[in-house]
Amino acid sequence: MTKYQTDVAIIGAGGAGVAAGIEACDAGAMAIAFEKAPEPGGAAAISGGGCMIVGTPLQKEKGIEDTPDLAFDDWMKWGGPSADEVWARYYIEHSLHDLYHWAESHGVKWVDMKPQEGNSVMRWTRSQNNGLGLMTHLIAAFQKRGGEIVSGTEITEIKRDGNRVTGIKGVNTENGAPVDVDAKTVVVTTGGFNSNLDMVLEARPELGNDRVMEGSGLGSTGSGHKMVRQIGGYLTHMDHIWFYVYATPDYRDPSQRRGLVFRQAPGYIWVNQQGNRFHNEARSGGNSASPALMAQTPRHAWAIVDTPMKANMEIADPYYREGDKVARDKVEELLEKSPFIKKSDTLEGLAKEIQVDEKTFLETVSRYNAAFDAGLEVEPEFSKPLKQSKKFDTPPYYAIQIFPLARKNFGGIKTDLHCRVLDKHFEPIQGLYAAGEACGMAGGHINGRAGLEGTMLGPSVFSGRVAGGWAAQEAGHGEGFVGKANRA
Ligand SMILES: Cc1cc2nc3c(=O)[nH]c(=O)nc-3n(C[C@H](O)[C@H](O)[C@H](O)COP(=O)(O)OP(=O)(O)OC[C@H]3O[C@@H](n4cnc5c(N)ncnc54)[C@H](O)[C@@H]3O)c2cc1C
Known part of the structure; x- marks a missing residue:
């Protein structure tokens, strides 16, 4: 002792x-x-x-x-x-x-x-x-x-x-x-x-x-x-737990309990299992985005990303870093290997992969894309500012499944x-x-x-x-x- x-x-x-x-x-x-x-x-x-x-x-x-x-x-x-x-x-x-x-x-x-x-x-x-x-x-x-x-x-x-x-x-x-x-x-x-x-x-x-x-x-x-x-x-006040939404399960965690926060993909949109957007993704805080995600049935969503959008994506976990640099190969490994991330060369294919209604999903993306074609600064549906975003036009496309993260x-x-x-x-x-x-x-x-x-x-x-x-x-x-x- x-x-x-x-x-x-x-x-x-x-x-x-x-x-x-x-x-x-x-x-x-x-x-x-x-x-x-x-x-x-x-x-x-x-x-x-x-x-x-x-x-x-x-x-x-x-x-x-x-x-x-x-x-x-x-x-x-x-x-x-x-x-x-x-x-x-x-x-x-x-x-x-x-x-x-x-x-x-x-x-x-x-x-x-x-x-x-x-x-x-x-x-x-x-x-x-x-x-x-x-x-x-x-x-x-x-x-x-x-x-x-x-x-x-x-x-x-x-x-x-x-x-x-x-x-x-x-x-x-x-x-x-x-x-x-x-x-x-x-x-x-x-x-x-x-x-x-x-x-x-x-x-x-x-x-x-x-x-x-x-x-x-x-x-x-x-x-x-x-x-x-x-x-x-x-x-x-033990029930006062602050959740974030920009996280996907850590598929490498043997307990399957931990989440990985991903950042620096500001162009993404979130769609629910019905294929609809439900929130201004630029308001990603615990008092805005989290209640919005929690209100979905089932209580998860898909962050949709195209190839240029993932270029700067960061994962907030030491495995995905080399010193103060992002380990790009590890981020790619996550995108390829995680069962919670789907990939397709077409938006139609992506809809099938994530099992949402294809028509609704395609309409959601095309309404969002139309805001760029019209040269808008803010998209009309949820008032997301478009300055840091782009339209979905460069495959392959990815869908990252997100759940509330305590x-x-x-x-x-x-x-x-x-x-x-x-x-x-x-x-x-x-x-x-x-x-x-x-x-x-x-x-x-x-x-x-x-x-x-x-x-x-x-x-x-x-x-x-x-x-x-x-x-x-x-x-x-x-x-x-x-x-x-x-x-x-
Ligand atoms: C990724 C991330 C980013 C964050 N960013 C921010 C931010 O930018 N701004 C902000 O305001 N907040 C942020 N937070 C929250 C903030 O970091 C924490 O609220 C804060 O660190 C709490 O400080 P603490 O000393 O109470 O706990 P901690 O800093 O977690 O320290 C607790 C320590 O106790 C040790 N410990 C636990 N049980 C035992 C035991 N039985 N015996 C011995 N040791 C034990 C733990 O190992 C740990 O080292 C962030 C949290 C996370 C996870």
Whole structure:
């Protein structure tokens, strides 16, 4: 058995866990993060690295006027009544100083912005080299402060003595040797549960009749939720799962559960099993395209692509990359070998392959093509802008079957504003903290039913800091997280 003793024990070294570690070390505490994967980083390291941040120098450079009030307004309208307005306000006001400038102080560079559905101004802000760039700097900052990351160690239990948490237990994932940790406080930052289809379907049983796919980081299996539930912590809004649509089953996955996200085929159209389009494909977000796909019977569609459209297609999975380049031969292999992708030299043939009504399908494509012949900027049926698109005219044609992909959890462990885990009486469990996607990104349900994007990674890292600060304070170090609000 390997034994550890620390002030703050952190379960999971992703975005929230590493931020918690930095904060705990800055408060003068000893912090150790236990990570079940061979490397730290979690979903944060494979993420797009986009954070919703308000009032940034990048916005000012572009002449964008943004305020916490405006962002809060957008947030509540988009997320709906179940968005946690206290946590949303807390995050938004702290995002400039306690995320943007704080990350910069650890070497992170914020490089550009992208418009996202639901935002009245651009505020999705990307770190250089995406999530990997952000996490590389944060991991280095944690280690520079004396923080330790013990990888290849899966935590399986939170230890408790009466009403107080006293440490954690786990196993070495390589040799099965037990690991026992005594800690003054414990921070749960195990991420979401969208790579555990059983938990997804437990939270959303109505989806059980059709295929939905696992789509988060490999470590996002909900183990923290289970451990917290076991010792009486309260889970909330577990049915708030954020789905995306541009994903096809990973035919190489032996469990047949994972999905592959494909991007950079902007000309494609989606047709349902009746052969009809049903949505403006340029609006591909979780609050527009996902409900549209979910409303189809059966609940899937076909992304139709012609040969030039697939030229830049990317698959968001390490197998399909060579360093920072797309492995084109692997993308071709997917297009040729996946049973979920059909190919034909004619549109008639493609209709037969995907077993849709041929006449309806051909009419759908020819109405779409007619918009190009007429020189329109926007096609009339669903108002898709055509600037980045082309007509379907170059065989072979492909149909990629798409199903809803569970990507992000907007519900989870309930905490207060100090990230203390609450029990069913909404009273804190002594010594236990949680942050990040395990808490639906922060507090339990900060986003509500829909996120403005960048509202996952940003709140995860921020709430990690909050948890680390207060966990250190309870362990006898520092004053707790204070930060700096952006209040004019
Ligand atoms: C492909 C992809 C792209 C994304 N892009 C964006 C984006 O651009 N913007 C945005 O806002 N959000 C994005 N997200 C979501 C965002 O990355 C996550 O919400 C965020 O990383 C959550 O941080 P976290 O620390 O809570 O979890 P994670 O970063 O997933 O870290 C959790 C860690 O805990 C470990 N762990 C789990 N259980 C245990 C255990 N029992 N013992 C030890 N370790 C354990 C996991 O292995 C993992 O390393 C994206 C997600 C994905 C999958």
